[in-house]
Amino acid sequence: MKVNLFILLLTILFAENLFAKEINIYSHRQPFLINPFLEAFTSETGIKTNVIYSKKGLAQRLKAEGENSPADVILTVDIGRLYIYEDLELLASIKSTKLISNIPSHLRSSKNTWFGLSKRARVIIVDKNRVKNGEIKRIEDLANQKWEGRICSRPGSHVYNRALMASIIAAHGNIEAEKWANKFVNNLARKPQGNDRAQVKAIYEGECDIAIINNYYFGKLKFSEDPEQKKWIKNLRLIFPNQEDGDRGSHINISGGGIAKFSKNKNEAIALLEFLTSEKAQKLYGEINFEYPVNPNIATTSELKSWGVFKEDQLPIIKIAELAPVAQKIIDRVGW
Amino acid sequence: MFSNWNKWSIIVFIIALLIISPILTIFYSAFLGDTSLWPHLFSTVLPRYTLNTLILMIGVGSLSLIFGISTAWVVTRYDFPGKNIFEWALLLPAAVPAYVIAYTYTDLFEYAGPVQNSLRTIFNWEGAQDYWFPNIRSMGGAILVMSSVLYPYIYLMGRSSFLRMPISFYQTGSIYGKNIFLTVALPLSRPAIIAGLALVLMETISDFGTVDYFAIETLTLGVFNVWLGMNSLSGASQISSVLFIIVVILLTLETIGRKNQRYFEKSSGQNISSIIEAEGIRRLIYSFLCFIPILLGFIIPTSVLLNFVLKGFAVINFQEIFSAMFTSLYIAIISSILVISVSILMITVSYFRSNKFQKFLIFISSCGYAFPGTILAVGVIVFVGLLDNFFKFNFNYYTGGIIILLFSYTIRFLAVGNGAIKSGVTKINPNLINVSKIMGFSFIKILRKTIIPLIYTNIFVGVTLVFVDILKELPMTLLLRPFNFETLATYVYQYASDELLEECSLAALMIVIAGIGPVILLNSAIKKTGKIRKSEPLIY
Numbered sequence: 002m003k004v005n006l007f008i009l010l011l012t013i014l015f016a017e018n019l020f021a022k023e024i025n026i027y028s029h030r031q032p033f034l035i036n037p038f039l040e041a042f043t044s045e046t047g048i049k050t051n052v053i054y055s056k057k058g059l060a061q062r063l064k065a066e067g068e069n070s071p072a073d074v075i076l077t078v079d080i081g082r083l084y085i086y087e088d089l090e091l092l093a094s095i096k097s098t099k100l101i102s103n104i105p106s107h108l109r110s111s112k113n114t115w116f117g118l119s120k121r122a123r124v125i126i127v128d129k130n131r132v133k134n135g136e137i138k139r140i141e142d143l144a145n146q147k148w149e150g151r152i153c154s155r156p157g158s159h160v161y162n163r164a165l166m167a168s169i170i171a172a173h174g175n176i177e178a179e180k181w182a183n184k185f186v187n188n189l190a191r192k193p194q195g196n197d198r199a200q201v202k203a204i205y206e207g208e209c210d211i212a213i214i215n216n217y218y219f220g221k222l223k224f225s226e227d228p229e230q231k232k233w234i235k236n237l238r239l240i241f242p243n244q245e246d247g248d249r250g251s252h253i254n255i256s257g258g259g260i261a262k263f264s265k266n267k268n269e270a271i272a273l274l275e276f277l278t279s280e281k282a283q284k285l286y287g288e289i290n291f292e293y294p295v296n297p298n299i300a301t302t303s304e305l306k307s308w309g310v311f312k313e314d315q316l317p318i319i320k321i322a323e324l325a326p327v328a329q330k331i332i333d334r335v336g337w
Numbered sequence: 338m339f340s341n342w343n344k345w346s347i348i349v350f351i352i353a354l355l356i357i358s359p360i361l362t363i364f365y366s367a368f369l370g371d372t373s374l375w376p377h378l379f380s381t382v383l384p385r386y387t388l389n390t391l392i393l394m395i396g397v398g399s400l401s402l403i404f405g406i407s408t409a410w411v412v413t414r415y416d417f418p419g420k421n422i423f424e425w426a427l428l429l430p431a432a433v434p435a436y437v438i439a440y441t442y443t444d445l446f447e448y449a450g451p452v453q454n455s456l457r458t459i460f461n462w463e464g465a466q467d468y469w470f471p472n473i474r475s476m477g478g479a480i481l482v483m484s485s486v487l488y489p490y491i492y493l494m495g496r497s498s499f500l501r502m503p504i505s506f507y508q509t510g511s512i513y514g515k516n517i518f519l520t521v522a523l524p525l526s527r528p529a530i531i532a533g534l535a536l537v538l539m540e541t542i543s544d545f546g547t548v549d550y551f552a553i554e555t556l557t558l559g560v561f562n563v564w565l566g567m568n569s570l571s572g573a574s575q576i577s578s579v580l581f582i583i584v585v586i587l588l589t590l591e592t593i594g595r596k597n598q599r600y601f602e603k604s605s606g607q608n609i610s611s612i613i614e615a616e617g618i619r620r621l622i623y624s625f626l627c628f629i630p631i632l633l634g635f636i637i638p639t640s641v642l643l644n645f646v647l648k649g650f651a652v653i654n655f656q657e658i659f660s661a662m663f664t665s666l667y668i669a670i671i672s673s674i675l676v677i678s679v680s681i682l683m684i685t686v687s688y689f690r691s692n693k694f695q696k697f698l699i700f701i702s703s704c705g706y707a708f709p710g711t712i713l714a715v716g717v718i719v720f721v722g723l724l725d726n727f728f729k730f731n732f733n734y735y736t737g738g739i740i741i742l743l744f745s746y747t748i749r750f751l752a753v754g755n756g757a758i759k760s761g762v763t764k765i766n767p768n769l770i771n772v773s774k775i776m777g778f779s780f781i782k783i784l785r786k787t788i789i790p791l792i793y794t795n796i797f798v799g800v801t802l803v804f805v806d807i808l809k810e811l812p813m814t815l816l817l818r819p820f821n822f823e824t825l826a827t828y829v830y831q832y833a834s835d836e837l838l839e840e841c842s843l844a845a846l847m848i849v850i851a852g853i854g855p856v857i858l859l860n861s862a863i864k865k866t867g868k869i870r871k872s873e874p875l876i877y
Contacts, residue, residue, distance in 0.1 A: 025820055031831040031832070031834075031835065032823075032831055033831060033832070033840075051820035051821050052820060052821060053818060053819070053820050053821075053822075054815075054827075054831060055815040055816045056815075056834070057561070057564075057565065057711050057812075057816065058711055058714060058715055058718070058816040059816070061570065061715045061718055061719070062718045062816060062817075064722075065718040065719050065721065065722030065723075066718075066722060066725075067722060067725070067726065069725055071820070081565075081568075084568075085568055088568065156552055158562045158566050160565070163566055191472075192472075192474070192475075192552060193552060194474045194551070194552035195474070195552075195836070196834075196835065196836055198835070198836045199836060202449055203448070205449070206448040206449045207448075208448055226649075226651065226652055226839075227648075227649075227839065325566065325567075325568065326566070326567040326568060326569075328566075329562065329566035329567050330377055330381075330567070332566075333377070333378075333381040333382045333562070334381050
């Protein structure tokens with residue numbers, strides 16, 4: 002009897018292992034950012050997740066691994082990176098009515114290979130006291146000579162700025178865009194450096210009055226555990242650019258994902274993407290990282306709403322990726 | 338040139354070939370790729386990138402030489418206050434990763450940092466327009482922080498060479514009333530110092546973390562802009578290959594430069610170099626000289642980290658950090674032993690048992706150190722992918738991942754291992770080996786009985802340097818690791834790349850702490866070389 006019980010216990014133990022599904026994720030997003038989502042996913046579905054995080058080179062790794070690749074899901078930020086996966090034909094085309102109904106068409110691939118999961122806006126921040134209300138309304142305004150020596154920026158070749166540059170090319174064409182970039186660079190207070198957080202700090206310190214950041218940095222600083230960082234945003238005004246009637250709206254970018262072409266667990270992988278567009282996860286994006294939901298049926302968090310409701314640039318997001326190499330060339334030429 | 342193939346040289350040949358293959362893969366993809374980007378690069382960024390790279394190399398090279406040689410000489414030759422501490426403390430900065438020191442210096446010296454804040458309070462300055470303060474995120478800043486953590490390579494190599502210098506040489510120099518540092522010690526230590534300098538320069542050229550953080554536009558930064566910005570891996574490989582060729586040329590020039598010089602000596606039997614008591618103001622000057630690099634490369638960055646740890650105590654995840662530390666330690670121990678074993682085999686075979694072609698191959702195989710880590714990692718990925726398709730060995734991804742990681746560490750850090758082993762092996766008198774051969778001993782026996790005991794210290798130096806390097810290694814680990822595999826360096830990176838220093842400062846401090854122990858052991862090993870042990874043959 003004792004032996005039987007033991008065997009029974011063993012069976013249960015192993016059965017759990019046998020049926021517990023796992024998926025492997027290649028992530029360009031830091032583990033500390035995606036873990037809350039993955040934990041929620043596992044507790045809802047019982048599917049376990051394994052992660053490799055790297056900012057660069059995962060597409061090359063996936064490509065070289067070919068059919069042997071253990072990867073199931075790719076998670077990344079910036080449309081440019083998603084596009085590289087599609088360009089190298091590393092993504093599976095998947096059928097999911099849920100994904101199609103949850104994500105507007107301009108934020109997912111027409112071939113159903115990659116899917117936007119959250120949105121972030123590139124916004125202008127200014128010091129309330131040093132820049133008057135209404136003085137800056139469009140991203141184009143930053144080329145105005147009156148801001149000479151008053152703008153801080155992270156290097157132009159960072160994906161966020163490269164994407165912004167691409168959106169300006171899409172709106173005005175190469176020549177006008179380069180003119181803008183040239184004037185913009187002339188207005189910089191210091192050599193481009195640091196990340197978006199560092200630009201906020203520079204305004205707080207008085208090195209400059211204006212910067213461009215991704216909207217979520219504002220939230221991260223506002224709710225920072227470091228009292229020092231909370232101070233940085235006290236005097237800031239957030240400007241969603243290009244909002245007037247007839248203007249194109251603010252440039253946005255996405256975080257997104259896709260399923261590896263040779264994934265052995267496609268159903269579970271699809272389940273993860275679907276979960277990430279579900280109400281629960283879409284709300285988490287707002288609560289954890291101050292990002293906007295892609296799912297139009299999910300309301301933006303009240304905190305995000307309090308920063309302002311804005312109109313977004315409706316440009317098919319893929320254009321940003323297609324124009325990225327041109328944008329990089331302009332950035333090289335103007336020395337941003 | 339192609340004669341003299343034997344069992345050992347064939348084995349080494351195969352290993353060298355394996356190690357070179359990922360590098361060749363990078364060249365191959367560079368060669369295949371389209372070159373349409375070059376006109377754009379030439380007319381825009383390339384001149385600036387090249388100039389910046391050269392300035393950085395010259396700057397870091399010079400400052401590291403100054404820090405390394407001056408301190409190595411005074412602690413070897415003189416007695417002065419604190420000397421016994423300086424001896425090992427001068428090695429401590431080697432344990433501080435360059436990207437960490439960049440973060441800490443920025444935090445300390447930027448506009449909002451404590452230094453400028455206090456200055457503003459003291460002098461009642463209002464803002465940036467009221468005073469001038471050097472920008473830490475600049476070329477000068479990069480040279481300073483990189484030299485502060487890289488000079489130990491030169492210090493280490495220089496010091497062990499000074500210690501091994503036969504006293505008779507110094508005596509001869511003194512008889513003629515010459516400055517023995519300039520006329521004897523320095524010229525005779527040239528191979529050792531150059532070996533250290535080569536490591537410093539290769540690390541400088543391949544650095545991404547620091548130049549990215551300081552926004553210094555070097556060729557390595559350009560590699561990534563081209564790769565990720567223009568979606569052109571082949572363009573990136575092309576720039577990397579140019580970098581690589583520069584390094585090979587530099588190293589070849591140096592080899593040619595000392596082609597006809599031999600550095601082994603039949604010892605006079607009396608080689609305890611005497612230590613001179615420094616006098617008067619010199620005592621202070623020497624102490625000060627040694628304190629500066631330790632302050633810059635160790636005390637300042639660790640204090641800033643410590644401050645972050647205390648400030649951010651609430652957000653530190655101890656469990657994750659300890660598990661990362663365990664991973665870091667075990668992977669660093671295994672890999673450093675592996676790398677040195679390969680180095681011993683390669684160098685001894687190259688020196689005693691091989692033809693020119695094999696020597697060349699072995700030389701090239703130690704150049705992986707000069708590539709940006711991520712590019713080298715991509716080379717490994719592509720090469721292993723080809724092997725995988727060819728042999729269908731279908732690695733299980735967990736064990737496979739670890740093996741690939743070990744393989745790539747070997748490619749990357751072979752230069753460090755080879756440098757350490759080479760400076761020992763080249764000092765062995767070939768007659769010793771010839772005698773052993775005449776007596777009919779097998780190569781493996783000669784290796785075990787004669788060579789390894791003679792280069793014991795060098796082995797120890799090599800293992801320690803590689804161990805510390807792997808603890809700090811970031812880009813290759815990041816990309817090649819198996820799932821859920823977190824080292825201290827990758828843990829630090831996920832936060833530090835977002836400028837969240839409180840969360841990761843403890844992990845960064847752990848990297849430094851884990852490196853301290855071996856560094857102190859290393860010092861005692863080097864000191865022994867300066868003393869005669871009866872059982873040890875007196876041949877250098």
